[in-house]
Amino acid sequence: MQLKLIQFKNTVLLFVLILISCGNLSNAKSEKLVKHSNDKIASSQAIRDTKSIIVGANQTEKYLPLLKGKRVGIVANLTSVIFKNPEQTSYTHLVDSLVALNIDVIKVLSPEHGFRGVADAGELVESGKDNKTGLPIISLYGKNKKASIEAFQDLDIVIFDVQDVGVRFYTYISTLHYIMESCAEANIPLLILDRPNPNGHYVDGPTLKIENKSFLGMHPIPLVHGLTIGEFAQMLNGEKWLENKVQCDITIIPVENYTHDTFYHVPIRPSPNLPNDQAIKLYPSLGLFEGTDINAGRGTEFQFQRYGAPFLDKKIFTFSYTPKENFGAKNPKHKDVLCYGENLENNPLYGEVSLKWLMKAYNHATDKSKVFNTANFTKHAGTAILQQQIEAGLSEKEIKATWQTDLVAFKKIRATYLIYN
Known part of the structure; x- marks a missing residue:
């Protein structure tokens, strides 16, 4: 596993300031503007100084150098944003931001609910074109949940930036699995911009039996797994769960000022039916x-x-x-x-x-x-056991007792891949 956890000292979010202040300027002009914009520098530094959560996407100074001169594909939905303030009430979409910064974004790969997030759960998401940017969109939900190898032939790197909620049947981790497989097969690195898991403070529920594998659950993990997307990616590699045990070259931009016990208010609904x-x-x-x-x-x-x-x-x-x-x-x-x-x-x-x-x-x-x-x-x-237990009249305490052996075993595995305390 080629894993690079990028951890630098806190610095001013240069390119976020560029985006906030002037949108589509060239890099050189934007750097010059930041150097002479004391008010904006103070405002950005305040975001850092308050010890508020800094999601991976906001740490542009850490990943923009990795994108320079590269042809970029982005796995994104409505939650893939760069925040402009500590309260996370103002933001720009990551794709729009990178396009404005002249990053060579080639295409968007869209998970369940679509790129801009308007499709129902389970609704077929069609490939097409984004009206705002004109970028082609490849659907990862519908007939082809795994992108073809041809979809990666014109890419040098793929970004994965999606807000997850830490539940096994929430399909974004299945999309992550297939993206990692495709990147590994195409020998393309995957850059993960990590975000907090709002249910990351516990592990609970029945563990999936592999004979029940589906897009609603592809891995032998509990219903609530307690991992961020970045941590889960490490587990997929480390446990060799990808097809043919391939390894994906992943780089993770960790969340700053976050632990698994940190309460995280999700500022944008991660899918249409999770409003708050x-x-x-x-x-x-x-x-x-x-x-x-x-x-x-x-x-x-x-x-x-x-x-x-x-x-x-x-x-x-x-x-x-x-x-x-x-x-x-x-x-x-x-x-x-x-x-x-x-x-x-x-x-x-x-x-x-x-x-x-x-x-x-x-x-x-x-x-x-x-x-x-x-x-x-x-x-x-x-x-299948849970339904049988409920129909047989077992108590909740009795049912939960049957989960414990698997939960203890999983927690030991989970500990190996944790990025956050």
Whole structure:
């Protein structure tokens, strides 16, 4: 494994200042502007001095030299941005920024939900052209989840910059797997601009059994793995999980001022149906409903903060809502049908996968045969055993006890690849 963790002293974000101040100037002119712009230098230094989290993409001084004179491909979506302030409320897209800085960006490779982030979960994402930059877009979600070797023939380096949420069935880590394979096969280095994992403070859930491998889970890891994209890339190489055990030449720009215990507010929804921190926090637990016939808030403004179905007992579930077509959900489960369930908008769950809602829904369904879609649920759970345990009436404590041996083993492996404390 050729791994280069680039760690330099904190410096002024020269090229971010260039972008903020003047957009599409040449490098030489921009450097001159930064040297004579005391206010902007002070503002940029303040971002560093506050010890706020500095994502990999913001550390332009560390990776722009690696791109000079190179033909660049970028795996990116709506979260691939350079922030302009410590609050991370103002930003420019990484692709737009690099194009403005005259980096030779050749193409964009788009994961699930699309490059600009408007496609539904599971919706076919077509290849095409970006309206803003004119760059060709190659879809990595749909018929070809792994790019062809031909797609890499005109590239010298690939950048991967996508905000993940640390859950096995969130498909960005599967996209990472295929990108690493393609880069290794094409003998092209991969530059990873790391970002925090908002669920990176714990490891929990059932571990995937390899016979249940799918794009919703390709590796024998727990439901919540506790790794950033950069750390996960190291694991893919180190455990030789890529096809034919190939090794990808990766360079990681680590996040500054971050540990796995650091709370991270995700400033841009990482996909259409994860609108806020509460949804991201509950996603590992409520995401299991995706493998059932129970709606998990899609078709509302509270995705993954509620669940319900028309066949849940309304005497038990007094909360109700009706899923409608909306942004990110053109055809949600039980569209236009009144669903009974629970509102978890203010639930304080922290640092664990909870089965209590799934078990309650199953136990109080008026028709239990409608709950599980076995093949799909198994893909989400990573194991057929979890459904069997719930149907057999085991308690949550009893079920979680069966996870522990695998969790202990995984945590030992995980420790080998950690970049952050």
